[in-house]
Amino acid sequence: xxxxxxxxxxxxxxxxxxxxxxxxxxxxxxxxxxxxxxxxxxxxxxxxxxxxxxxxxxxxxxxxxxxxxxxxxxxxxxxxxxxxxxxxxxxxxxxxxxxxxxxxxxxxxxxxxxxxxxxxxxxxxxxxxxxxxxxxxxxxxxxxxxxxxxxxxxxxxxxxxxxxxxxxxxxxxxxxxxxxxxxxxxxxxxxxxxxxxxxxxxxxxxxxxxxxxxxxxxxxxxxxxxxxxxxxxxxxxxxxxxxxxxxxxxxxxxxxxxxxxxxxxxxxxxxxxxxxxxxxxxxxxxxxxxxxxxxxxxxxxxxxxxxxxx
Amino acid sequence: xxxxxxxxxxxxxxxxxxxxxxxxxxxxxxxxxxxxxxxxxxxxxxxxxxxxxxxxxxxxxxxxxxxxxxxxxxxxxxxxxxxxxxxxxxxxxxxxxxxxxxxxxxxxxxxxxxxxxxxxxxxxxxxxxxxxxxxxxxxxxxxxxxxxxxxxxxxxxxxxxxxxxxxxxxxxxxxxxxxxxxxxxxxxxxxxxxxxxxxxxxxxxxxxxxxxxxxxxxxxxxxxxxxxxxxxxxxxxxxxxxxxxxxxxxxxxxxxxxxxxxxxxxxxxxxxxxxxxxx
Numbered sequence: 135x136x137x138x139x140x141x142x143x144x145x146x147x148x149x150x151x152x153x154x155x156x157x158x159x160x161x162x163x164x165x166x167x168x169x170x171x172x173x174x175x176x177x178x179x180x181x182x183x184x185x186x187x188x189x190x191x192x193x194x195x196x197x198x199x200x201x202x203x204x205x206x207x208x209x210x211x212x213x214x215x216x217x218x219x220x221x222x223x224x225x226x227x228x229x230x231x232x233x234x235x236x237x238x239x240x241x242x243x244x245x246x247x248x249x250x251x252x253x254x255x256x257x258x259x260x261x262x263x264x265x266x267x268x269x270x271x272x273x274x275x276x277x278x279x280x281x282x283x284x285x286x287x288x289x290x291x292x293x294x295x296x297x298x299x300x301x302x303x304x305x306x307x308x309x310x311x312x313x314x315x316x317x318x319x320x321x322x323x324x325x326x327x328x329x330x331x332x333x334x335x336x337x338x339x340x341x342x343x344x345x346x347x348x349x350x351x352x353x354x355x356x357x358x359x360x361x362x363x364x365x366x367x368x369x370x371x372x373x374x375x376x377x378x379x380x381x382x383x384x385x386x387x388x389x390x391x392x393x394x395x396x397x398x399x400x401x402x403x404x405x406x407x408x409x410x411x412x413x414x415x416x417x418x419x420x421x422x423x424x425x426x427x428x429x430x431x432x433x434x435x436x437x438x439x440x441x442x443x444x
Numbered sequence: 445x446x447x448x449x450x451x452x453x454x455x456x457x458x459x460x461x462x463x464x465x466x467x468x469x470x471x472x473x474x475x476x477x478x479x480x481x482x483x484x485x486x487x488x489x490x491x492x493x494x495x496x497x498x499x500x501x502x503x504x505x506x507x508x509x510x511x512x513x514x515x516x517x518x519x520x521x522x523x524x525x526x527x528x529x530x531x532x533x534x535x536x537x538x539x540x541x542x543x544x545x546x547x548x549x550x551x552x553x554x555x556x557x558x559x560x561x562x563x564x565x566x567x568x569x570x571x572x573x574x575x576x577x578x579x580x581x582x583x584x585x586x587x588x589x590x591x592x593x594x595x596x597x598x599x600x601x602x603x604x605x606x607x608x609x610x611x612x613x614x615x616x617x618x619x620x621x622x623x624x625x626x627x628x629x630x631x632x633x634x635x636x637x638x639x640x641x642x643x644x645x646x647x648x649x650x651x652x653x654x655x656x657x658x659x660x661x662x663x664x665x666x667x668x669x670x671x672x673x674x675x676x677x678x679x680x681x682x683x684x685x686x687x688x689x690x691x692x693x694x695x696x697x698x699x700x701x702x703x704x705x706x707x708x709x710x711x712x713x714x715x716x717x718x719x720x721x722x723x
Binding site for chain 2: 183184187188189190191192193194195196197198201229
């Protein structure tokens, strides 16, 4: 297992931002958009073959020309306000097919990223992902923040549009961050590095949606750019969000059409309740949550599974 | 770009395989056959070659690192664990590897396989046998598509009527193996016989015969193909009979002959009917 460093950037106390694919690609889109906007330069990579199966082969006229692996790259950017190291990956290592990063390999990868980060003096790491929430898709998503040390709680409370786990009724400050976003926080702790995971909300009925959820990514970036005191043009999300909103409406309408009448009415009623309560922390009642979970999970999972090929 | 590589941890590769004996070999060719290939190619061909060469296992890649070993699978009433074995027999210039694609740690698996080939057996060349599903009539000749990991070896197979493959997409384990072999400067050739999709889960005797003909000629092995020829003829007769008694099957096979695409449902119907009849 190796790290390949192409050049040695000179950085002043950089922060490390990590982006992986996950639900709605919220974290990856957020961090990679920031990398693109800041025109960060590539300076290294983690050799992918110990973690991932190659994702593309190129054969022409019988000759094996190339074999590509998922991206696992480091980029850097020095700005007036701060220096940043980006780690962007196209996949999460997992010992289970299709699962989000877990197991020995995931732990090794997190350690390797932090070894590179600490070599350049990072004191803090930010990861980003999705918070599956009881919200309506027209709501403005909030950002759930989880630090790896209680010392950061006060700071998080100053962030706009951001909540802690204890702000969500019924959670009592508890929860789980699956995959690399969570694992990085834990491993960072062992390296003595502070870490915060910023999770953009996605309506829970869209967690199987086959497209990214840019509203969640934009919400994360609104918070993250303020933390880092940098400005980027977030209007690039506008057209993307408009298109996704249209797709969601079309798919939900088709989904509702496919339901028996009684079930359809219940769903419409529940969507309306979610919509009306979009500003609250816990938008629907405990009973409604239970009902939703019991009736919708399977429907949406099956329905969205069909979408990519339809 | 100049680069530096930091090695963080290396597993001792010697733990990954074991030799039961050290055969006397002379820069052999390694033929890699993956189990679970379409048309039962691997099962039949591997068995026939090993039998013909009086092959015996001399080395094995251990399964522990490479499969989800949660208890044991039962296959055809028998407890099953994936085995990855190297065979050699009467010939000192040919080694056969018969194995299962790893589910985990693919790179480590291929490194172990190539370490054995390169450092323990001094293999001069690697052939792999895979297969791919194709839309073609059952009585059409089966072509073998081919991939080389270097230009130079293309020349030596020019008289074999192989079809050069062109493809961009997700790689199979054979392509990954050829890529890793290329990094070690081991010439590699990957054979991809086509199998009609509706025979993928059962025997495709025609494809088996074409591959055995190629391997026999290439490696100078006298193989008796009379039995497999007979099985191919019987299979064709059975399919003809099925066509005559099932209008839908006849229509779908006719569409394939006329190059008219089938829907997913039609393909499934055809596959199920043929499997029911031939299995």
